[in-house]
Amino acid sequence: MALTFDDLFTSPDHYLQSFEADHATFVPMDRAAYHRSIFLDRRISPAHEERLAIPVDALVPRIPPAQPTSWIFHMAHCGSTLLARALDDSGAGLVLREPLALRQSAIRRDGALLRLSLAMASKRYRPDAPTLVKANVPVNFLLPDIAAADTTARAILLYLPLRPYLLAILRNEDHRVWLRNVTTQLAPYLGDWSAYGDAQRAAALWVAQATAFAETLAALPNARTLNAEVFFADPVPVLTAAAVHLGLPNDRAALERAVAGPLFSTYSKNPGVAFDNTARLAREAAVAAAIAPDLAIAEDWAARHPARAALDAALANAALSR
Template identity: 35%
Template sequence: MYPGNTFDPADASWLAHRYEPVRDQLLYRYVPRELHQNGPFLTDELIGKQPEHVLDRETALAAARGHAAPLHFIFHSAFCASTMLVRALDLPGAAMGLSEPVLLNDVTGIRRRGERTGPDLARLLDHAMALLARPWSPGESVIVKPSNILCGLQRPMLALRPDSRAILLHAPLRTFLASVARKGLWCRLWARELLEGLLHDGLVELGFQPADYFRQSDLQVAAVGWLAQQRQFALLTQHFPDRVRSLDSEALMADPARVTSAAAAWFGLPAERFSNHAALTRHSKSGQPFSTGDRAEEQAAAIAAHGDEIDKVHAWAVVLAERSGIPMALPYPLLR
């Protein structure tokens, strides 16, 4: 329920949604807890008509200081049930899950445009995390699942938050390729947009020249994007071995209740309270009932329609991974 004209920047229901760098201002939108469950991501499509308020950054930070909750992350490389997992970690009294807050995307855009660099960029990233870490109620943690366009900021985020932990969630490459193929033209275009961003961030080190990508198929481009993200995850396990755990979507979907409990325990939450969350039985995008069997059927249909292309690109990518020292399976798994 909207609380009249009352705006409280210490109240996490007022989401720090966007950052405007010229005026150095934050745009807040009123997003009560129940609204988070109505859509996959915290985009304007979900919250764009909610009441808003604008506040300068220093005032916003002053209001957030002293109200920080424990902050943890789910870093993901797409099509791996990450939205389901962050939804399943939303439990009043224990934790709140934030799915792809746009504020962090704004920081990525500012970095890519060169508007902030070095300490100024680090300060802005630190402030964005502080604003997202406002607790919903006493004793709750905040679990943020950033968009995967933040791949280049994952290491700085953990460096700036030495008490934070992360889960590195990914789909196996074949599953990832099947998802791109199944979702059609828009997703093949998304794969090219993803690679464009990864190239801009300097995260693709596979020995290709820029013109080479024009000669690659859509699924090859998707595989390059997957490999670049997998390489970043592997580096995170090297830099933060005590603070990150890896997880693949097949393990998650094989036993969602067990994995969610393990994820809760990793984030310091009461694991026994998370094993029967309703989010584990709903499609994360549509909200309709959904099971592991439904996901398997989708994957089987994609393989039946595009299996030859998927097999060829997968074999090609495995060779690239071997030559580049990128592990297909990450160390430090969440499930032992």
């Protein structure tokens, strides 16, 4: 049977993976492919290797309203992959981790691409369970548009307080390269930070994202914040509360199995590497000693920001109830 536009807009088996020039690229997926794809960017693991490219102009006039979608927005390097994979392992339904097309919509600042990405990301296998989308950092700066598209959307705004965030972002050269690249890409939203060093960029990015989250709390009544350190320290009640809040199937026994299994004893982005919360805390202590001068620069920069105290309060006051 020939593939139709209705098929593309209704079945998750046809996944909008990326935008290439003026075409939308679809890859074949199924439940198993989504589950094993830790990320849906270039690291996607499709059901098979066939790809389909369709002109964006042919899709945009046909975009249907997006179905209700649940969201995890996050600051990066704060446990979002672990949170999303744990909910996925417990049978939450369809979980999309970092859709590339959505990220591209943010980088390009293109409203039509965003509407198309939102409609495609909202497709679901289970009519009783919304698709859960774990976005990535550039998408945080589309939050006003996403909130306007569905003011009833359920969302978790996952964050780290400033100091542990700095320890995560500045801990090695690979993360610092990511920091420089993403803040350069986001210059249309953030301004020109080329004169900033790594420490100032990290502090400024925290402030920018915390500001975006605080503003989102006013626009999305069903948004709640989650301090990643609370999640790391006691994951089962957090996961239970997250599933309930996001409107996902809530199976406490399945969540307990996920926490007791290999997911929480290995690195969520690379399951071949042993890692847990004890290792994370030990790494933090070592990094704090190693980058003490940069921490001082970053914390001084943030302390001089007029909204710092208000941002801390806004994030804490909207915390997910357990």
